[in-house]
Amino acid sequence: MSQWCVTAAILVAAVVMVVVGIVLPLVFPFVLNTKLDAILVLRQDSPNIDNFIKPPIAFQHGFYFFNVTNKDEILRGFKPMVVEVGPFFYYEFSEKTDIFWDDPKSTVSYRKNSTFYFVPHKSAGLSEDTLITTVNPIMLTLASLVEDMELTEAARAILEIYLWRFEMEPFITKPARELLFDGYEEPILRALSTYTKNPVHETGRFGYYYPKNQTKDVEIVVNTGAFNISDIMKLVAFDGHSSIEVWSEDRCNSMEGNLAAPFPRPITPERPIVMFSPALCRSIRFEFNGSVSMDKLQLYRYRVPYSLLAKTKENACYCTDEFTCRDSMAYLAPCRKGVPIMASYPHFYMGSEKDINSIKGLSPDEKKHETYLDVDPVTGMSLRAKKRVQINMPFRRFAELPALSKIQEVIFPILWMDQGIEAPKESTELLYARAVYPQVVLNAVCYTLIALGIVLCILTFIWILFRYRRRKPPGPAVAPPTHETSKNIEQQKPFLET
Numbered sequence: 445m446s447q448w449c450v451t452a453a454i455l456v457a458a459v460v461m462v463v464v465g466i467v468l469p470l471v472f473p474f475v476l477n478t479k480l481d482a483i484l485v486l487r488q489d490s491p492n493i494d495n496f497i498k499p500p501i502a503f504q505h506g507f508y509f510f511n512v513t514n515k516d517e518i519l520r521g522f523k524p525m526v527v528e529v530g531p532f533f534y535y536e537f538s539e540k541t542d543i544f545w546d547d548p549k550s551t552v553s554y555r556k557n558s559t560f561y562f563v564p565h566k567s568a569g570l571s572e573d574t575l576i577t578t579v580n581p582i583m584l585t586l587a588s589l590v591e592d593m594e595l596t597e598a599a600r601a602i603l604e605i606y607l608w609r610f611e612m613e614p615f616i617t618k619p620a621r622e623l624l625f626d627g628y629e630e631p632i633l634r635a636l637s638t639y640t641k642n643p644v645h646e647t648g649r650f651g652y653y654y655p656k657n658q659t660k661d662v663e664i665v666v667n668t669g670a671f672n673i674s675d676i677m678k679l680v681a682f683d684g685h686s687s688i689e690v691w692s693e694d695r696c697n698s699m700e701g702n703l704a705a706p707f708p709r710p711i712t713p714e715r716p717i718v719m720f721s722p723a724l725c726r727s728i729r730f731e732f733n734g735s736v737s738m739d740k741l742q743l744y745r746y747r748v749p750y751s752l753l754a755k756t757k758e759n760a761c762y763c764t765d766e767f768t769c770r771d772s773m774a775y776l777a778p779c780r781k782g783v784p785i786m787a788s789y790p791h792f793y794m795g796s797e798k799d800i801n802s803i804k805g806l807s808p809d810e811k812k813h814e815t816y817l818d819v820d821p822v823t824g825m826s827l828r829a830k831k832r833v834q835i836n837m838p839f840r841r842f843a844e845l846p847a848l849s850k851i852q853e854v855i856f857p858i859l860w861m862d863q864g865i866e867a868p869k870e871s872t873e874l875l876y877a878r879a880v881y882p883q884v885v886l887n888a889v890c891y892t893l894i895a896l897g898i899v900l901c902i903l904t905f906i907w908i909l910f911r912y913r914r915r916k917p918p919g920p921a922v923a924p925p926t927h928e929t930s931k932n933i934e935q936q937k938p939f940l941e942t
Contacts, residue, residue: 447911455904461897465890472886476879477709480823484676484706486552486668488545498539501871505560506531506862507624508790510805512577515615521850524839526805526857529576532620533566541660550670551680556661560625560653572621579837579856582630582650583612587842588777588784602639606632607844614847623859627654652835652859666703674708679720688725690778696761700727706824717746717817723833724787725779726762728752730817738827739872741880743818750794768838771796773855786836789813790860802854813860822879827867834860 483491490496508530518524540554562572590603610632622628627649634648644655662683669676679699680686688697701718702708711717713732720727730746737743753772755763763769764778772795773788792800793808800806818828839856841848867875 451904451908454900458897458900458904461893461900465892465894465897468886468890472883476822476883480709480879481669481673484823485670485673486666486676487670496540497543501865501867503536503538504862504864504866505534505536506566507534507620507859508532508862509576509578509620509623509859510803510857512579512615513805515577518851519614519847521852523852524803524854524856526803528805529570529574530859531567531862532570532572532574532624533563534560535563536560542663545668547670550668550672550675551665552668553663553665553681555663557659558656558661560657562621570620572624573619575617576620576623577615577617578623578858579839580612580614580616581652581837581858582632583607583614583845584837584839584842585783586632587845587848588838588840589782590844591842592782599639604844606635610635614845622651624651625653625655625657627651664703676706676708677702677704679703682720682722688779690725691761692764693761696726698727701729705819705826707819707826709824711744711819711821711824713744717819724774724776726774733816736818738818738867739869740876741820741827741872743827744821746817746819748815753788753794767840767853768855770799770855772799773836784838786838786855788834788836788855788857789815790832790834790862792834792855792857799855802852803857806857820875820879822883823875825867825875826865827872827875829865831863832860833863834858 486496487493508528509532510526511529512518512524512526514522514525536558538556538558541557543552543554545552564571586603586607589599590607612632616628618628627647628651629648630650631648633645633650637643637645637648647655649655663681664679664683665681667675667678667680679701682699687699691697699720701720703720707717716732717730718727719730728748729752731749733745733747735742736745750772751758753759753774755769755771762774765775768775768784768786772792773786776785776787777783788795789808790813791806791808792803793810793813795808800808813832814830815832816830817826819826835858836855837858838853839848839851840853841851
């Protein structure tokens with residue numbers, strides 16, 4: 445009886461092992477996600493609130509200029525020739541200020557203050573005083589605005605007067621520092637500030653990132669994820685607007701997506717990652733491209749698809765000008781108050797051969813010029829990212845600029861930016877130890893429990909079958925032959941042999 449009790453106990457234990465091995469992996473993700481939610485949610489007392497306010501990791505910026513080498517020939521109708529000069533490398537350290545928590549709405553508003561530091565040893569021997577020859581953006585902008593039919597006659601007349609009053613050349617040569625963050629003197633801007641009422645124009649300086657350095661950005665409102673963790677870091681309002689009104693269709697004016705990581709979980713290959721880019725005034729949909737490794741972690745790589753900036757019916761609402769509506773490019777004048785800036789991939793990567801060949805010196809390369817996100821599928825955090833964007837301007841024969849009457853009309857590249865961030869090794873190791881390694885150990889333990897349970901079940905059934913056969917009662921006994929029986933058999937032998 446005791447042996448059967450032991451057998452039953454072993455069988456029950458084996459079944460429990462199998463059940464635990466199956467159920468535990470189903471329960472653990474729920475427990476892990478609950479803990480992650482508590483860590484990731486934005487609150488004033490959140491464990492990572494200091495990292496939200498002042499990120500410990502610096503953004504890396506590499507700026508590459510397209511230095512014009514044949515400016516005089518260009519004005520006579522020759523193809524533009526450029527040489528890439530860069531990188532001019534900068535670290536960006538940012539801090540959020542003017543923070544306001546609106547708990548009833550599950551939102552937080554803030555303004556970002558960024559400081560950029562030039563890093564000489566990562567700048568290929570270049571200094572901020574390196575001279576760059578490029579197109580004159582102020583001259584091209586004013587000429588474009590004069591031809592803008594949406595402006596009033598009076599506004600166009602004022603612009604024409606200033607174009608003739610201030611002597612400007614189609615090309616300028618300036619130090620890299622002035623073209624980027626410091627700005628260079630442009631008296632016409634101060635003169636126009638009377639009409640534009642723009643405080644930046646009042647300084648009489650222009651730079652592509654002036655006065656971004658050590659200056660507060662516009663107010664941003666994002667969701668904290670307190671009511672629904674899937675909404676964390678979703679953009680709610682930008683510069684006081686909850687939607688944009690610059691494109692021809694409502695779907696193009698929606699501010700859909702996250703402003704930054706963490707992204708909504710679960711992170712799966714079938715589910716794209718959507719972000720809103722204030723610089724492009726549109727949402728960007730990243731698509732899964734495969735798995736990549738980073739230290740001990742396996743990350744999902746998401747890339748910007750070709751369709752994002754393709755000249756298609758889906759993107760027709762972003763095409764406001766026939767000349768600038770091209771593959772791999774986005775015309776940003778509607779969201780830049782008429783300034784004819786065009787964004788593209790570096791070196792017109794993913795663009796048409798016609799545009800690439802229109803400028804001598806371009807060499808698109810997927811590895812150097814693609815934009816991607818490497819996302820941890822467990823936490824939804826982006827641990828490595830590259831954003832590569834190029835600034836261009838339409839170079840056209842404007843009626844108000846006789847100097848450009850013979851040029852080849854092209855999209856002229858000015859500079860491109862290689863912006864990136866990568867989590868340090870200590871952060872990835874900490875993430876692996878706290879979020880990934882427990883799952884690895886749990887899986888190993890559960891597989892072991894299932895295997896042991898199955899083996900014990902098999903051995904137990906074999907033992908039960910063996911014991912059953914040993915205890916089977918024997919058949920009826922056969923009596924040994926008596927003396928009379930033997931005698932009868934002997935008498936019958938001759939008959940049987942016959």
